[in-house]
Amino acid sequence: MRTFLVLVSTVAAIVLAPASLRAQDVTITIKNHRFTPAEVKVPANKRVQITVVNDDPTPEEFESHEMKVEKVIPGKSKGVVRIGPLAPGRYPFFGEFNQATAKGVVIAE
């Protein structure tokens, strides 16, 4: 129990990371169940913030197992997805509700 409490307080102590560390911003737009741009370059080993703008009237789920994100973006609205730090490489993402067309990839370099 004590170990647990110590762990909880340690965790609490390091939880609050300054938001200013994440300056890298990228925007991806969903239109007709497609992503634009479908290929996004981001710096490797940094936390990156992706703003996903959904121009469709239908909701979409921005998902990537590789980047460990899963986020519902309601129709005609936008959502913020925070990723990284990523090792250099290709990280595919897709729209779960329209997997046939909604595909893209983040390239970390």
Add this chain to the structure above:
Amino acid sequence: MLGAAIIVFREVIEAGLIVGIVMAATRGVAGRGRWVSIGIIGGVLGAAVVAMFANVISDAFQGAGQELFNASVLSAAVIMLMWHNAWMARHGREIADEMRRVGTAVSEGARPLTALAVVVGLAVLREGSEVVLFLYGIMVSGTSVSSMLAGSALGIVAGAAFTALTYFGLLAIPNRHIFSVTSWLIALLAAGMAAQAVHFLNNAGWLVAFDRTVWDTSWLLSEGSVLGRFFHALIGYTERPTEMQLMVYAATLLAMFALTRLARPSPRPRLPAAAE
């Protein structure tokens, strides 16, 4: 149509697994059907409300509202599961004894069925809101609506069948082991949920410490597959866990174990049941 069925099925099995385990864990307790039903109905209604306010939730907290909402729901469920296991540690033996004596039904009024109803409700709410949004998307887009809806219905039915399968599978466990098996399942379930909450807090940018990925088992079992999803829901399987996720997973199991130990009634010599 098949695509819609699979998407919906994947969402439903996660909640279904939890319902199945809860049903097995409350085997022989009077009134459990009512409580589990209340949990499911509450969860469905909640899912509709969450879907309706998806915009508001999404925009809250600088766009991290959805992640924080998910993390809160998961944390609440973890606390409920801990409470349940602690309670079971204290009273499980009495219930098991009574079950043996009187057959099946136990009219134990004080069981924390409410806690489990809340767990069921939260699980249905979380998974259900995605299904609701998906169905809403189908309606709005207006293309091949009927076949997509038929697929979704198929997914829900398959998910319900899966729930029944989980339940009856667990029922095959003999009476005297059922409580320890379900306690373990619930502990693993809770640890998985806690690790998932960490993941959401990380995505929200609120908990970024120790966020290095420790291993990658996506080649072995993809989290996107139905089997991967199953293990994700059951024991919190993650392809690429971070250090923090692993620590919290272990800490939750440890806390669960410690709580169970603390709650256990102090051992005192017991006369065999026959001598009463």
